[in-house]
Amino acid sequence: MSVFFNLISVDDAIGLMKKIAPPMESEVVPLMDACDRVLSGDVVSDIDIPGFDRSWKDGYAVVASDSVSATDAQPTMLTIKGRIQMGSGERLSMKSGEAIYIPTGGQMPLGADAVIMIEHSEEVRDRVLIKRPASVGENVILKNEDFSRGKVVFRGGRRLSPQDIGVLAAVGATSVCVRGKPRVGIISTGIEIVSVDTVPAIGQVRNVNTYLCGAYVQKHGGIAVDYGIVRDDVEAMKNLLCEAASECDLVLISGGSSKDKNDVTAVAMEDVGEIFAHGIALAPGKPTVIGRIGTTPVIGIPGHPAAVVMVLNVVIRHLFAVMVGHSSALAQSRKAVLFENIPSEKGREEYVRIHLNKDGMAVPLFGKSGLLNTIAESDGVIKIPAGCEGLEEGEIVEVMLW
């Protein structure tokens, strides 16, 4: 293993992510637990919805042609033939000159073809004054108009919103098949790393990355499994890597991936698995190692939290998207107006961290990227393409949100 490495482009790193990502198996979950999960197959309706012609307003079922000349000044008078009871299977019938009171959701009587809203009517003993004309079908939802029995309601790959959960309840899906949640093993390495409940001595830092990676994994629908801290010891790293790779769907290692001779990540990965790339043209985040043990992807990320945030969001999100079966869930972006010029001297692709200010403008964060407080302040990142000589204040930019 060379101490120095060859850089691959961010696009190539993303391509590699998509190639090595193992899609999650399906699992069945109760409908009430399925919000934000991704359907693993199509769902069909078990019934017609509605199962009968129903009113969409409280009012009077009428024959539309009876109402053509109805106005406030000259209402049409109809005889009230009856009242629809909610939930009753009985179907009333009526004819021209008659009206039947119908609540929202009630079954349309035979003979009626429209509903006049109660606001446009006035009941007078056993008659009703109709004050607006109705067109055929007005305020009525026809049997079958919404969903048909046996027809697909949602396609596999859809991420379920609360509204979708409501629709699935309507079609009788008490449980649904969704992609499993990826188990993501998290290892932190570095001889200087101490646990969060320890006060670090001079030269030491707390284990920020296990928490940062764990929260990211949870936020994006995975299960974080903490494998603790490995000192700079290749054998310990190899053992832990094998354990984590066999128990998880993905392993993230933070630290130990750079060119320093004591960095053990790449050495251990090469020994117990395979390495596909070492180095991405991304700053911060350059000395990233991408590999696999068996079928489990293993990503070694440089140890600085700023690099971890960048690599997780710019690269690893694509791996996650394939695993959970949904692309847009993990790539939310927002157009914003650039607050100030971004010079780009180098002519090569760059990623610049952005803070969205209270006016929604994109403020580039130029300060020291090594500071934690710029990490907490940043809301996302913009890409400056290769060959671009920078961006100007006032330009519309696409901010990939963290």
Added chain:
Amino acid sequence: MSVFFNLISVDDAIGLMKKIAPPMESEVVPLMDACDRVLSGDVVSDIDIPGFDRSWKDGYAVVASDSVSATDAQPTMLTIKGRIQMGSGERLSMKSGEAIYIPTGGQMPLGADAVIMIEHSEEVRDRVLIKRPASVGENVILKNEDFSRGKVVFRGGRRLSPQDIGVLAAVGATSVCVRGKPRVGIISTGIEIVSVDTVPAIGQVRNVNTYLCGAYVQKHGGIAVDYGIVRDDVEAMKNLLCEAASECDLVLISGGSSKDKNDVTAVAMEDVGEIFAHGIALAPGKPTVIGRIGTTPVIGIPGHPAAVVMVLNVVIRHLFAVMVGHSSALAQSRKAVLFENIPSEKGREEYVRIHLNKDGMAVPLFGKSGLLNTIAESDGVIKIPAGCEGLEEGEIVEVMLW
């Protein structure tokens, strides 16, 4: 109780929500479970970060003034005085003419004031060639520069991102005080409602709303508690309402809130609690009842799922925001270009549901709002202010996302 009701404006309904919302008590959660939770108080750092002057790059600690004339063609040669070991508390020292190898995160030697990146150096036996000048402080993070011991890191009211969780790990917050998750009781009412595992007979519909409300509550950080279906029975509703109000922080009832004589929600609410408003100038969603039992807000929403989606997102989200202590978490919006004209004849405030198409344009959904499939298709809603005569194709609109 009048069968008819007076409408209040959406703004008044939102004001009422903010007034009756009980802020949640604090609870302590482990840091790893705190992502997306809202801090209930300020967090201060227990240490200086960094606790020592550290390098932010792999490279050589130097005296900046030694490097002023260094170039690729005419590098400056310095004597390697030693190598910094990660995690070592020992502080090396050096002087002009010397350099010390330092890895990212290593403690700066006494006497050095900058770090030359390894890419801009070349080691030759016990010497190193420096090929770029460094300014004082370059690639160095000073003790204290990030956070100071005893100083506030995050203010109460902040919703924690994965990056924030990382920062909290750095400042030793192994657990954090956050706002509790609201327990939200959900009651579905209507004589026509049957459970989701039942095939509805003619005139019946499945209990969509318990799932829709439950998923909404979960998505927005609450705990959904299902109190089942109440038939149109005032006594049963009163008993269940009292039970739910005593066990929960908020109760949502769907159905039974309209003007139909069999609708029991308002009658039961008035008997066991108080009603502040009955009717909102919002379509669909007009016959909403807003009240309270003891200190627990109770909202009766009309039974059609389209109304439930509208009332939850336009009105109840504000109540939720006060309860969980964070406003922007629940009011995400996005600017979009309007795909086609929206006529507004009425001159009064209107809410129009929007689908964001694949180009990100806002397509108004004009179809029957009673259809479930338009609910699943909609991504949010836009507000057309009172007095506005409609919106034109190509205008920029603000879409409140579901």
